Amino acid sequence: MVRLSALNRKLLRDLWGMKGQAFAIAMVVAAGVAMYVMYQSLFASLSETQRSYYARQRFGHVFASLKRAPQRVAADIAAIPGVSAMETRVVSSVTLDLENLDEPAGAQLVSIHSDRRPTVNDLFLRRGRWLEANRPDEILASEGFVIANKLEPGDQVPAVINGRLRRLTIVGVALSPEYIYSIRPGELVPDDQRYGIFWMDEKALAAAFDMEGGFNDVTLALSPGTSTEEVISQLDRILEPYGGRGAIPRALQLSNWTVENELSQLQSFGFLLPLIFLIVASFILNVALTRALALQRPQIAALKALGYDNAAIGWHYLKWGFVIGAVGIVIGVVGGAVLGTMIIDLYNVYFRFPELRFVVPPRVVVGAAALTFIAAGAGAFGAVARAVRIPPAEAMRPEAPARYRRTVLETPLLSRYLGTAGRMVLRNIARHPFRAGASIFGISFAVAILMIGLVFNDATERLIQTQFWEAERQDVTVNFVEPRGSAARYALARLPGVIAVEPQRAVAVRVRAGYRERYLAISGVPPTPRLKRIVDRNGEPIRLPPGGVVLSLTLAKALDISIGDVVTMEVLEGHRPTRRVEVTGLVDDLLGLSAYMDLEALHRLMQEGDVTTGALMLVDMAQEPKLATTLKQIPTVAGTGFKRSVLRRFREVLAANLGLSIFINLLFASVIAFGVVYNAARISLSERSRELASLRVLGFTRAEISLILMGELALLTLVSLPVGGAFGYSLSAIIVGSIDSEVYRFPLYVSRQAVAWSFLGIIGAALVSGLIVRRKLDALDLVAVLKIRE
């Protein structure tokens, strides 16, 4: 058996003596460690899984779609220097008629070959078998779709392919690195039930879409060291005559972009938030140790008299901090692993990998431990150095009575209202400004943490309000396979339940300003839009000027232009005209990259008549099911979106997401609020039990002396609330800023409810810890307290 030295036994028993406080501090440490472990391990798990999946399945580097090119063009593409592998494909969307769904579902059809695996973007076959030759109705279906619709290999899916209803047979369940995250065009969140990816034999798919001998999509793998920009510009040149819509690098590929965005968020939060937790822990450790060491003065003196040197005594007390830190690390690592596992389960709903497991890499644990020991050491060091530095003869004497002063607040007028208790509270706070500051910092951080979770709830509601009610007032959105004439619009108006139809015209363009450029769809807007309006981030509708183009603020920033500047628009369809257009307005909206033009002006630019690419419809709710059934059968309809189900799905996804993050934030906020308040209360109690007992002897009631102690905590908490509010707002702004991207933006909006709930939550936590300490105050042994020599 290892024999502990007497000093180490003292260490353990002293810590046990202050176990409540030590545990409270350890829990704050644990919260920081848990966050660090959770975020860093999620990052490591996700990025490692992504990396190996990409490598194994040969995920492409460049992606391009076009109208149609003959197969011989493939040889030109393969000849671009640096291209190591290439797949030309036929890609198209279809409407599905699923029995279990009222509304039409959709799928992306992607061609593969029955006789070989793709050389780029190979599939991972989860179940079933690969396609067989000469069986044109066989497909591989994406795993998410199969699970959401409870399908099995062998099941059939009715699809409207180029006007004909065909029964496709699922022979295998597959996953692709290209569709780790897949989302129906125009929607905000994935919906596996209503949208899937089907892989079909190339011959069958080409035959169905009149693409025999040609392709409309290409993906390339590049040799290491190849310039992606160079390949893209050559590829664009080759594809231009064939209706090329502009090639994109892997970084802009939707699925990859989404995963990368998640990774970069994990990385940025995974350091900042745990760091603040550890700083708070370090502060309260400092305050708690300073007090504990004041009580140890006679013992420090004795140890010195016995011949222990400053280093030995200092190390002994530093170990207090390290033991607390170590307990925090153990709890934190376990807690972080549990929370991380919960989040990875959520990831597995959105992200489809062959296998995504939560792994805590040893280096993350080592990193958490190192950070914790630095924080604990920093927190303990000041307190220990101060205590150890006292000369032994001085340590022998009790600490000199604390010097109190009148505080600046005690003006004659205010003093009258303060009373004795109030004055004692104020002077005690004023005497320990650092300690009060540390408590306020800690409590306000708890307020902030709680607020962040609630702010995201608000932001989401705001997004829904702006996007689904202020901007888009239609019930149903329809997209056509190909641009159609005005007849299509009138045909839609005659469908059951349709009250109003508003035409949509979207044109794929490349917008250029100087050397900057972006690919996007420019929307044509009727002079007085009734259904889809352009609104800013506050939901205020914007009037479109008759000429020129209106850009979203995000796009204007990306192109570094402002109102009055001229941009070059290269249309990527039809006659592919290139025009210089003046920017006549900017809209600060939530939609990332968007551009709007007057519908008539857009038609003129395209040199076309009354052409539409889709329509928005206002619908009689009672007739909605009937309309849905009808729409499923219309071959020219590529996709339909029913606002009600889109919104329902959006809320489902966010409820799961936000529910978990609010739960985690609430947990962490409570831990920190409790830790800080409990420590502050224990220290006050320890310092002032003599004083409070004296007051009791003088005839003060329990309630009155509680008021003095609780008053201090209440005042600290009260001051922390507005500070925490400001803190929470800034942290939310930082977080919202970090997800502000070219794809979508989050509004920063803090409701009164969010503020009220976060304040109430912290007041509750403070109250609970105050009451626990108050029970100790009630048990105060008056005689014993007065006899103790300080």
Add this chain to the structure above:
Amino acid sequence: MTPLFQVRDLAKVYRMGEVEVHALRQVTLMLDEGQFVVLLGPSGSGKSTLLNIIGGLDVPTSGRVFYRDTDLTQADEGELTSYRRQHVGFVFQFYNLIPSLTAVENVALVTEISVNPMAPEEALRLVKLDARLDHFPAQLSGGEQQRVAIARAIAKRPSVLLCDEPTGALDISTGIVVLEALQRVNAELGTTTVVITHNAAIASMADRVVRLADGRVTAVEDRTEKVSPQELNW
């Protein structure tokens, strides 16, 4: 024979807030090996300051203190620490035991860092506490706590035992038990023992009595007739 301690022209001035306190003024004194010395004087006479300086806990404002051939006033903090660790045993009025350690562990605190210590149990046997080894300070009476403190002080076999009012917090009968323990250590181990007290009766058991008043030595008396603690008139 060279004296164990030579104190020459020792002065110590404290600053207490805005006032200067002259705790010691030009004290000169010799203490011989093996003696039982009593420093007698009222509170504020400078006894504790003198003891703290001799024990290496405090440094004088001026003057010299020699322990054998070592000038303690020239020693730095590290040297003073090792001087305390090797040669000095302290006993305080309020015992200064570590409350979280048992009697035997409090003694072990010293034996673990000493060169040639006695076993903690043996030190406790010397003060007749071998039955209470595993008791915590809070479970011991004041006299028992003080005897643990004495055991802790002598376990390292120090050259000198410095006791600051060792019976100050005790009643007569327990005070006598503690003094007996001190006398026994002095007689059996030959440890030079310096006891501070304001109780003149204790002077009767000393070899040498040094009287202090207002920071000065007022009288030094060498005695030949030593009285046992039981016979003291309190």
